[in-house]
Amino acid sequence: MRLDEVARRIGAQVLAPGKAVSIELEQVYAGDRMSDLLNAAGDHMLLVSNLASTHLLRVAELMDIPGICLVHGQVPDAAMLRAATEHGTLLMASPFGLFETCGRIYQLLAAEIRSTP
Amino acid sequence: MNAVSFSIQGGDYEHGGAASRSVKEQLKKVGADPAVVRRAMVAAYEAEMNVVIHAQRGALRATLQSGQLDVEVVDEGPGIPDIEQVTRPGFSTASAMARELGFGAGLGLPNIKKNSDRFAIESAVGRGTRVSFTILLKPQSLYGAGRHSLRIVPARCKQSLRCVRACPTQAVRVFRGRPEVLDYLCIDCTACIGACPTGALAMAGTTDSLPPAEDAVLVVTAESLVQFGAGVHPERVLSELAALGFRDVRLTTDWEAALRAAVVEYAFAEATSRPVIIATAVTSQVGLDFRPRTPADLAAMHVDAYFDKPIPPKQLLEKIGALLAR
Numbered sequence A: 001m002r003l004d005e006v007a008r009r010i011g012a013q014v015l016a017p018g019k020a021v022s023i024e025l026e027q028v029y030a031g032d033r034m035s036d037l038l039n040a041a042g043d044h045m046l047l048v049s050n051l052a053s054t055h056l057l058r059v060a061e062l063m064d065i066p067g068i069c070l071v072h073g074q075v076p077d078a079a080m081l082r083a084a085t086e087h088g089t090l091l092m093a094s095p096f097g098l099f100e101t102c103g104r105i106y107q108l109l110a111a112e113i114r115s116t117p
Numbered sequence B: 001m002n003a004v005s006f007s008i009q010g011g012d013y014e015h016g017g018a019a020s021r022s023v024k025e026q027l028k029k030v031g032a033d034p035a036v037v038r039r040a041m042v043a044a045y046e047a048e049m050n051v052v053i054h055a056q057r058g059a060l061r062a063t064l065q066s067g068q069l070d071v072e073v074v075d076e077g078p079g080i081p082d083i084e085q086v087t088r089p090g091f092s093t094a095s096a097m098a099r100e101l102g103f104g105a106g107l108g109l110p111n112i113k114k115n116s117d118r119f120a121i122e123s124a125v126g127r128g129t130r131v132s133f134t135i136l137l138k139p140q141s142l143y144g145a146g147r148h149s150l151r152i153v154p155a156r157c158k159q160s161l162r163c164v165r166a167c168p169t170q171a172v173r174v175f176r177g178r179p180e181v182l183d184y185l186c187i188d189c190t191a192c193i194g195a196c197p198t199g200a201l202a203m204a205g206t207t208d209s210l211p212p213a214e215d216a217v218l219v220v221t222a223e224s225l226v227q228f229g230a231g232v233h234p235e236r237v238l239s240e241l242a243a244l245g246f247r248d249v250r251l252t253t254d255w256e257a258a259l260r261a262a263v264v265e266y267a268f269a270e271a272t273s274r275p276v277i278i279a280t281a282v283t284s285q286v287g288l289d290f291r292p293r294t295p296a297d298l299a300a301m302h303v304d305a306y307f308d309k310p311i312p313p314k315q316l317l318e319k320i321g322a323l324l325a326r
Helices: A003-010 A034-040 A054-062 A078-087 A098-115 B018-029 B034-054 B096-100 B108-115 B139-144 B162-166 B191-195 B222-228 B234-243 B252-270 B280-286 B295-300 B313-325
Strands: A013-016 A027-030 A045-049 A067-070 A090-093 B002-009 B057-065 B068-076 B118-124 B128-136 B150-152 B172-175 B178-181 B201-203 B217-220 B248-251
Touching: A003 A013, A003 A090, A003 A098, A013 A078, A027 A034, A027 A098, A034 A054, A034 B034, A034 B108, A045 A054, A045 A098, A054 A067, A054 A078, A054 B018, A054 B034, A078 A090, B002 B018, B002 B034, B018 B034, B018 B057, B018 B068, B034 B057, B034 B068, B034 B108, B034 B128, B108 B118, B108 B128, B150 B178, B162 B172, B162 B191, B191 B201, B217 B222, B217 B234, B217 B252, B222 B234, B234 B248, B248 B252
Parallel strands: A027 A045, A045 A067, A067 A090, B217 B248
Antiparallel strands: A013 A090, B002 B057, B057 B068, B068 B128, B118 B128, B150 B201, B172 B178
16 A cells, blocks of 8 residues: 555645655554664655654665654654655654554555455 | 765764765665665664764764775763673663653664674773774675685684684684684684684695695795785795695796786787787786777777777677688
8 A cells, every 4th residue: 555545544644745655555663762663674664653853754764764654643843844855755644643543554454455365 | 985974973863863874875876785775774873873872972984895884983972881781682871861762772782783794892981982883785795705715623612712802804703612704704814723722723725635746836826925924925935835845836926927928929929910809808817908098009009900898799790700801
């Protein structure tokens, strides 16, 4: 499933479209520990995080992570938005918490896998 | 060679990662494999953030040459009292602020180690820490090229670890009670052989495996004499080898020079009666360069045809056929 479609289906608001809207989502990482994130990072990954910080974007940029989903409807500051736009990282904000956001994404992907022959 | 140098300010979370990004740009410029870039970024970012989190200031220097990325991160900071402790996963002294930002999981140094092909750390308490690591851009091809010339006798290893300390390139390690040599790092300097007190390491071809040599001429490359160091005159090495019982010991240098002379002599002597085709793929191997630098050079060569790369094969064959038919 494409990243922009994931955003639409879980009811997240796309704050910066990035250049990666058409990337197929293959991996989701939810967590705030940078070292774990670095180890798990991939170029078909959506990063779901509580941290609305520019570090997160920096790591996404370094590790070629195409999309970040913030939770609790967090509005990132101007610096983060600018950084996302500059680097072309898709930035979305889910109205739900970390747990529920992940649950919704999980359901979407599980349904997709079930319907694939 | 590409080298970048970046200063890192302690506590400057705002710009943390900028040095790593410039390393990434260098790697992308040389077309490094994305998986290699990813490993390099994990290691570089962790090392850079360590300075931001723990030190007052520091610098990251990265050099990209000979198929490898060497990174050195030096800081002025508190230093590390127990290095063994900090390279253990989960140990961290990061501040509450760093932890709030997602750092301080105690995985920084283990992550650098895991994602690099060579890793070293040294530290002085109250002064600072120096972390360096190397990432090979093409590990597979380097593994295959040039095996080391050491013979390992595991049963003799008493784990003194002197070989590990003696090795200048960190190519030796002792793993599960036996020495291991990493091909791609070993330069065959033989320092480990000299350091081993129990003879667990030796050259792969030693005297006891040489065939009867009374009639044999031993040919040695000049490069191999370097391993004896500047203090040992090449003549002495040759005479010692001769003393083992060879009829003669010669350096390949003589033959290389003779081959070079023969090529030139042949080209001059035969050029009037026969077509001479010089394939630069061959001549450059013996250190001759026939490539004309200027149109005047080319005119002075009096050639019937000169092809520069790339040559369409068909055109080349046709021209050679025409020249031979003359």
